[in-house]
Amino acid sequence: MKIAVLVKQVPDTYGDRRMDPATRTVDRGSADPVIDEINERAVEAALQIKEAGDGVTVTAVTMGPVRAVEALRKALAMGADSAVHICDDTLAGSDAMQTSEVLAAALAGRDFDLVIAGNESTDGRTAAVPAMLAERLGMAQLTFLRTVTVSGGSVSGERMTGNGYVEAQAPLPAVVSVTEQSAEPRFPKFRGIMAAKKKPLQTLTLAELGLPGGEAGGENSWSRVLDVTARPARTAGTVVTDDGTAGTQVAEYLAAAKLI
Amino acid sequence: MARTGTPPTALELFGIDGLLSDDELAIRQTVREYCDGKIRPHLADWFEAGSLPARELARELGSLGALGMHLEGYGCAGMSATAYGLACLELEAADSGIRSLVSVQGSLAMYAIWAYGSEEQKQEWLPRMASGEAIGCFGLTEPDHGSNPSGMRTYAKQDGDDWILNGTKMWITNGSIAQVAVVWAATDDGVRGFVVPTDTPGFSAPEIKKKLSLRASVTSELVLDSVRLPASAMLPEATSLxxxxxxxxxxxxxxxxxxxxxxxxxxxxxxxxxxxxxxxxxxxxxxxxxxxxxxxxxxxxxxxxxxxxxxxxxxxxxxxxxxxxxxxxxxxxxxxxxxxxxxxxxxxxxxxxxxxxxxxxxxxxxxxxxxxxxxxxxxxxxxxxxxxxxxxx
The missing domain is CATH 1.20.140.10 (Butyryl-CoA Dehydrogenase, subunit A, domain 3)
Known part of the structure; x- marks a missing residue:
């Protein structure tokens, strides 16, 4: 069985993330680039399937700039068997439609039984790529899973909904996405870090994927960022002093904000 | 140190990361993330309570590869001195007690067996200690002999092929939770080392309380009351202080x-x-x-x-x-x-x-x-x- 895990390098959420007003894209100098934590959970889900079965291989796949190879190295250090890096300067600024097209081209023809992704990246947050990818590959899709189990020729798991979860199942091949409630990712072991260097890592350009460069990148994207506004400074909160009705006041405040 | 907006840290100002290899940076990162995720949130409580879930931590640290990480073979990770140092730095950035746990396990107890032990001793103990399944301690310091260990009172007397150990060791990290103690004792033939399973009759390790330092660390006294050991318990290659x-x-x-x-x-x-x-x-x-x-x-x-x-x-x-x-x-x-x-x-x-x-x-x-x-x-x-x-x- 062959599993592909999609990983993305994003600005560290612990850093002070900023948008560049000139390019209206993320200021990549504002925070350290790291593998998106949701993708670590996707890798963990894949590794648990690998450990539970025989002959399972895990391939980490990313589309991103040269430095994105660090995200792949972490996936390899955690235990993935191989990695594919789609790296092409013309891809900068791609939106979800373009990204899913490129990823589909990279995954097609490699006989993957299962593609595991995070449900949404912590930078773009469109949460659209897994579904788009499934559509492009003609695979079933199971999104927003907190558990992933493979048995026989199908994948199943608990799909999160607004007020609980449903047991969902799909035949393989399939694309699944996992939420931040899925299994906590393991820390790379020292041996895994050393072994990662020796694992196969393939770098591909758009031309090598057989895709025309003229349709790639922010200039040709289906969605455009027209304006960027900094988040307003935090304002002082409302202080509720308990005169015996504080519980009611807090509940009313939350209800007014449609939080409960 | 090229982050826009945030000033560099002291070590970024020195450009230290440029002196480290990708592997060394990756090992540092995984230890740092482990400490952030599993250690730091609990430290204040452990310190205040004066207790540490050391066995659980040892298994996690063993799983990472941090125990005896600079040693080769016998299930040890075989990392470089720099990588070992960086791991110690990250662990002690969390707490000196956590680094002490790892130091005593890897550099004192495991190293003693690795460097001076018989093949049987290495096979018996090192893989279990590397995984964190077995915890080791190292008994050299005595209540009245710290900087002058040559004055040690702990004495090993030969009795046929056996050895009988008597004495007290003090300030022994991991003592009360250890499965094995490397104990140094004077003999008629100079100072020798012994690999002592802690369930040997006559061995006890009461924990030292009332510390105001290293409270997130297990510190013990080792009491050796006529502990009888076979000849095979002696570290064959350790022949002096x-x-x-x-x-x-x-x-x-x-x-x-x-x-x-x-x-x-x-x-x-x-x-x-x-x-x-x-x-x-x-x-x-x-x-x-x-x-x-x-x-x-x-x-x-x-x-x-x-x-x-x-x-x-x-x-x-x-x-x-x-x-x-x-x-x-x-x-x-x-x-x-x-x-x-x-x-x-x-x-x-x-x-x-x-x-x-x-x-x-x-x-x-x-x-x-x-x-x-x-x-x-x-x-x-x-x-x-x-x-x-x-x-x-």
Whole structure:
């Protein structure tokens, strides 16, 4: 069985993330680039399937700039068997439609039984790529899973909904996405870090994927960022002093904000 | 240090990461993330309660590969001296007690067996100790013999093929939770080492309480009351006091890096605090006296890091002399405790609270200052190296 895990390098959420007003894209100098934590959970889900079965291989796949190879190295250090890096300067600024097209081209023809992704990246947050990818590959899709189990020729798991979860199942091949409630990712072991260097890592350009460069990148994207506004400074909160009705006041405040 | 917006940390200002390989950075990162995820959230509670879930931590640290990580074979990870040092630094940035757990396991107990043990002893203990399934301790110091171990009272008497050990060891990290103790004892034939399973009749290890330092660490007394051991329990290659001193040299190397971790955590805490805290309507960090403190601390932290990395590279070339380890231990622990105390002043009253890591590190470093060779002894080691004249007694 062959599993592909999609990983993305994003600005560290612990850093002070900023948008560049000139390019209206993320200021990549504002925070350290790291593998998106949701993708670590996707890798963990894949590794648990690998450990539970025989002959399972895990391939980490990313589309991103040269430095994105660090995200792949972490996936390899955690235990993935191989990695594919789609790296092409013309891809900068791609939106979800373009990204899913490129990823589909990279995954097609490699006989993957299962593609595991995070449900949404912590930078773009469109949460659209897994579904788009499934559509492009003609695979079933199971999104927003907190558990992933493979048995026989199908994948199943608990799909999160607004007020609980449903047991969902799909035949393989399939694309699944996992939420931040899925299994906590393991820390790379020292041996895994050393072994990662020796694992196969393939770098591909758009031309090598057989895709025309003229349709790639922010200039040709289906969605455009027209304006960027900094988040307003935090304002002082409302202080509720308990005169015996504080519980009611807090509940009313939350209800007014449609939080409960 | 090319992050826009956020000022560089002291070690970023020194450009330290440029001296490290990708593997070394990755090992540092995984230890740092482990500490952030599994250790830091609990430290204040462990310290206050004076207890540590050491067995659980040992298994996690073993799973990472951190136990005996610089040793080759027998399930050990076989990492470089630099990688080992960086791991110690990250662990001690969390707490000196966590680094002590790892130091004693890897550099004292495991190293003693690895360097001086029989093949059977290595096979029996090292893989289990590397995985964290078995915890080891190292008994050299005695209640009345710290800097002068040659005066040890613990005595091993031969009885046929067996040995009978009597004596007391003191301030033994991991003692009460260990499955195996490496115990050093005087014999009629000089100091010898023994591998003592802690369930041997006559062996007990009561925990030492009422500590105000290393509270997130298990410290014990070892009592050896006619402990009978077979001949095979003796470490065959350890034939004098040079053997345990060789082990200590390994552990001290980890401290050269580790102490800087404690200092780094304090300095980063104090710097962040000073930037946020307003005094007389401007940030504390904007005052010249505070900046002088921060600048001087950054200098000492960076210089200590350069020294540590230099010693690590020497160790990787098998060219590190014991007196050079003394240079690192003396300087880096001395500067680390100064930094911790100075940071305490920047935090004001908050500096004495376990809500911040600073007083915990300062208190821990009081132990680090005198264990594994006191500052005074390391000073005399350096003095002897420079003059050729021993001034120990």
């Amino acid at each position: 040079r053997a345990p001193l060789g082990c200590l040299n390994e552990a001290r190397f980890g401290i050269v890096f580790g102490a800087l971790g404690a200092a780094r955590e304090c300095l980063e805490t104090a710097t962040a605090y000073a930037r946020e805290r307003e005094v007389f309507d401007k940030p504390l960090a904007g005052f010249q006296l505070t900046q002088e403190k921060l600048a001087n601390m950054a200098l000492e932290l960076g210089k200590g890091m350069l020294l540590a990395l230099h010693l690590a590279r020497l160790k990787e070339q098998h060219a590190l002399a014991p007196e050079q380890v003394s240079l690192g231990k003396l300087n880096n622990v001395r500067e680390a405790i100064r930094i911790a105390r100075e940071c305490r002043t920047i935090l004001g009253a908050n500096g004495i609270s376990l809500e911040y890591p600073v007083i915990r590190h300062a208190n821990n470093l009081e132990s680090v200052l005198t264990y594994e060779g006191t500052s005074e002894v390391h000073t005399l080691v350096i003095g002897q190296a420079l003059t050729g004249l021993p001034a120990f007694r």
